[in-house]
Amino acid sequence: MYVSLISISDLHILQWKHGCQVEKSENGLKFQKGFDQYSYDGEDFLSFDDANMQWVASVNQAVPTKQKWDGVQILNQYTKGYLEKECMDWLSKFVTYSEAQMAEQSRKSPPEVFVFAKAKDDKRTLTCLATGFYPKDVEVHIMRDGVPLTERDGVTSSGILPNGDAPETYQMRKMVVIDTSDSAEFRCVVKHETLKTPVELVWDRQCLNCGDGGCTVQVVAAVIVVIVVVAVLAGVAFFIRRRRSGQANAQNSPTAVVTNGQPNGATAPLLVNGQNGQ
Secondary structure, three states: OOOEEEEOOOEEEEEEEEEEEEEEEEOOOEEEEEEEEEEEEEEEEEEEEOOOOOOEEEEHHHHHHHHHOOOHHHHHHHHHHHHHHHHHHHHHHHHHHHHHHHHHOOOEEEEEEEEEEEEEEEEEEEEHHHHHHHOOOOEEEEEOOOOEEEEEHOOOOOEEOOOOOOOEEEEEEEEEEOOOOOOOEEEEEEEEEOOOOOOEEEEOHHHHHHOOOHHHHHHHHHHHHHHHHHHHHHHHHHHHHHHHHHHHHHHHHHOOOOOOOOEEOOOOOOOEOOOEEE
C-alpha cells in the first residue's frame, strides 16, 4: 500500500509503503518477506527490517526517528506481527475474492428467446421471454415497426429473476397488450454480452389477426387433414390386399370342367319325354 502526504507550504512529499510478499503453492500462500518503508521527497528515508525486527535509517536525518521507534519494542513486535500474519490474512482474502470474480466472469451462458401470443376478446397479450442467461445483465425490447415500446405504451416487465438452477442463470419477460386490428409488425429483441448480434423474433401475423382460438383451430384442422389422409391410404391398402387375396384364391382352387351340363366331368342322365332314358 502506498500513501503520499504533501505539505502545501513547502512542497515536501512523505511516502509510506507497506505490505507483504508471498509465494503461491499447492497449500496456499506462503510468506516470503514483509516491507514497511518511508520515503521523503522521493528518497528512501526509513524502512523496517522484518527479519531482525528493527528499523533501518537510509539517511542521517532518519537516525533520530529510528532510535526513537526501536526504543519501543512493542511497536516493532506489532509491525512484524502485522506483516507476517494480518497482512497474509488480508492478502489471502483478496486473492480468493479475485479468483472467484475471475471464475464468475469466465462463466457465460447465452439466453434462449421465446415469444407467445394470448387472445382475449379483441386484444392480444404479447410476451417476450429471455431465459437461461448469465451474467444477469440483459436488454429485452418489444418493437413495433422497429420502434421500441416503453411503459408509456403499456409494456410491463417481470424484471430479472433467478431461474433457481445450478449453476444459476436468470430470466426476464416483457409483455404488452395490443388490438387485434393493429397491423404493425411486432418483434422481440434481446441483447446480451454473450451474443455477437441481438436475437430477434417476430410474432406470427396470422395468429395476431385471427379470432379467439384461431391458432388452435388451425392446428386442429391440420390434424383432421392428416387423419383423413391416413384413412384414405388405409382404405386403398385394404382394397389392394383384398384384391390380391382374391386373385391368389382363384389361382389355387381346382379347375371346374363342365361335361353334359355337370361339373367335374360327371355325365348327366338324358331325359326322354320327361323320363330318364334307359
